[in-house]
Structures are given as C-alpha cells and as structure tokens.
Amino acid sequence: MPQSIFTRDRSRALTRHRKIAIAGVGTFGAAAVALSAIPAGAETATTEAAPAPKVSYSAEPIKDVKASVTDQIAGADEKVAAIEARKEAAAEAAAEKEAAAEKAAQERAAKEAAARSAERAPVKQVSAKSYADNLHGWITEALDIMEAKGIPGSYHGLHKNIIRESSGDPNAINNWDINAQNGIPSKGLLQVIPPTFQAYHVPGTSWDIYDPVANITAAANYAADRYGTIDNVNSAY
Template sequence: MSASSISGRFRRLNKTQKLSAAGISAVAAAALSLSLVPGNAEAETEPQALSASPVVFGSAAGAPQARTIQASLIEQHSSAEKMVKAIDAAKAKKAAAVKAKINAVAVAEANAKKAEAKEKAAAQWKAKKAAAKRSTHTASRSETRTHVYANNLDGWIREALSIMKAKGIPGTYEGLHRNIMRESSGNPNAINDWDINAINGVPSIGLLQIIKPTFDAYHVSGTPHTQYDPVANLTASANYAADKYGSIDNVDSAY
C-alpha cells in the first residue's frame, strides 16, 4: 500500500482511531530505529521488551485525577452548604432570642403600667370615698347643729364649751383654740398620714388630731360618733386631756 493511500485513509479516521493509529506509528518508528542500530551495538545491549500494558492516550490518562478533583469539589460544596445552614440556624436562634427578650420587656412594661394604673385607681377611689365620708359627716353635723352657734371655728369652740360644761369637762376657749391651731390650723378634715399612728393604721384626724381608739374611748354622748365632726372631736379630745393632763388648758404640745 502506498504512502499516499495510507495518508488518505488516515484522514478519514475518527479522533480515537487517529490516536490509536498515531500510537501504532510511534511503535513502528521505534522498531525501525532499533533495526538501524549497528551489529556491535546489538551485542553490547539488548533492546528492552515492550511493555505488555496497554498504552493510554489522550484524556483517558487524566480520568483518575479528574474524578479525584470532582470528588473533592463535591465534598467542599457539601461542607459549604453545611456551614451556610449552621450560620443561618445561628442567626435564626439569635433573632429568636432577641425577639423573646423584646417581648419579655414589653410584657413587663405592660404589667408595670397595669399595676401603676390599678394603684392609681385604688388611691383615687380611696380619696373619693374619704372625701364623700367627710362631706357626709359635715352635712350631718350641719343638719343637726342648732342655730345658736355659727358653723365655723368660733361656733364649734363655743358649742363644745357648752357641752363640756354640761358634762363636767374642764377647759377654756383659749386652751381649745391654742391647741386647735397647733394641731390642725382649724381644719376639721385634717388628717395626719405620715406619723407612727398613720403607719399603724390609725391616723390622727380632725381639729385636735385625735386617733379613733382614743376618740371611741372618750366620745361624749350627744355628739356625732365621728372624728370629722368638729364639736365631737373637740369634746372627746378635751375629755381625754382632762383625764391625762387635768385639762386641755394644760396641753402645749403633742398629747
């Protein structure tokens, strides 16, 4: 077969066939070069036998390495995905913790506001009730008061003195007035809400700032049974002072 015929057929081969043909040509060229070695060279060295292992050409030679690289890339991708998921989970957990903290603070603030509103409402109700009670006492006293005495400090003192005289309780206008001005400045609704009596739940009330246990013990019959009534307050206080000090006139300080 001529060289031109071989060349034409070689051009019609596919890529794999061309690679195989190229390999065969290389082997043939090697064999030809060996046949051209001089006789004495053959005696000195013997040509090495061709390996029985198949010769791998082209991309087939890099297939194991490519598979190794591919496996490494897959593993790296999997690790990256795990890392992203872990980061996302950590972010979600942190966000949930922040949200829970914000909610807890909001709930605490709401509860504090409710408690404050409840306490304020209770205080307002208590003050309103006390005001209504004082108003009732004052109205009751005004309705039962005789027209002989004026409904003011001077009239209250004069009426109290008349009752004290009838009951045998010592005391003078000056003694009552002096202690009234020190204790309440003439306010029949005055109440001490800070001293030891108030702390113990029995605040001092009225013109002469008498506590309820003392008022109850020394109340003068014929007067309203309430500390807020000015005449009842004066007569009970004067009765107590007479028992402890001989007379309200002898009192010059807290008693």
C-alpha cells in the first residue's frame, strides 16, 4: 500500500533533521576535542593568527646591493687617489718653492758680489816690463824710474855723460883724481862717489853703487838738485 503523502513528507523532514543533528554532533565533537587539548586552568582566548610574511626571491635587490658595494669601493679608491694626488702636488709645490728660494738667494749673492766688485777701484794689470842687460836697457829702465819719481833727464843727456865718464863700463873706478886722493874714488857708469850715492839714492833701486840702474838714477837725482837736470851737465860734475 503506498505511503500517504504525509508519511513521505515526515520521512523527508526527519531525514533533514537527522542530517542537521549529525552535523551538530560532529561540530560538538570537534569542539570537545579542541577543548580537551587546552591545559587545565588555562584561560581560553580567541586569537587570530598573523598572516605569514611573504618572502621575495627576486634577484633584482641582490644586483642592486652588489652594484652599491662596487660603487662604494670605487668611490673609496677615487678618494685615496685624490689624497695621493694632493700630496704629490703639495710635495712638488714645496720643491718648486725651495728651488725658487735657492735661485733667488744665488741671484742675490751674485748681485751683492757684483756690487762689491763695482765698488772696488779697478786694478790695472801691468805686465812686468823687461829690459835688456846692456847700456841701452839700463838707461831705459833708469828713465822709467826717474819718470815715476819726478826726476828730470833724457836718454841723450844720460847717454852722453855715461860715455864721457866711464865709456859705458858699470865697474869703472877712478883711482887718480882728487876724490881718489881723498880716499873716496868715483865709481860706476856716471862716476859717483859713495857719499853722493848714499845721499841721492833713489828708493826702490839697489844700494850697490856698481849697480847700473841704481848708479844712473842716483847721479841723475844729484844733477837735478844741483844743475836742474842731467842734460845740463857737459863736464865733470
């Protein structure tokens, strides 16, 4: 006999209720299990789990970090190079300054030396004059000395008197005239007695009465004092 419609409806309703009941029992059981896992005396609290951070595995940041470190190293190298360059420039500048100071000191010293040299009167270098060891040379040297001492006389005046008195012999001596008789014979080219030679000796010449130049200059000095010049003497004097 077919079930009435009311019976089928009840069965459907019952079935739905059973499903709900079974779901409720399942839910209750899960809750019971969860509660049983909480230690005794512990407070129950509802907490919300924080979402896990996302980890990025992109390679781009690593490249950026590497580039940044490379740039820093390069920048440090540039700074070191710049410092070394400044040190070298400073050393070069100091060396140039020292060289300039030394050059300036040398130039000052040279100028001072030149100034001192200019202040000193120039000294004329006169080469030593040489004279022949003969009558001409003796007369020539005697004339130079006479000129320096302001003693008048000429080559002709000296020569003519020398020839008359001694014939040009510097060692001539007169042992027969009055002077010889008095013990002071005349000697030399111009036959000068020793007292006259000593009285009219010209400084710078020899004290030897037989020395040709010394004899000539002393005789010319005596003649200048007594006769004005040896040129005025034409006989024994």
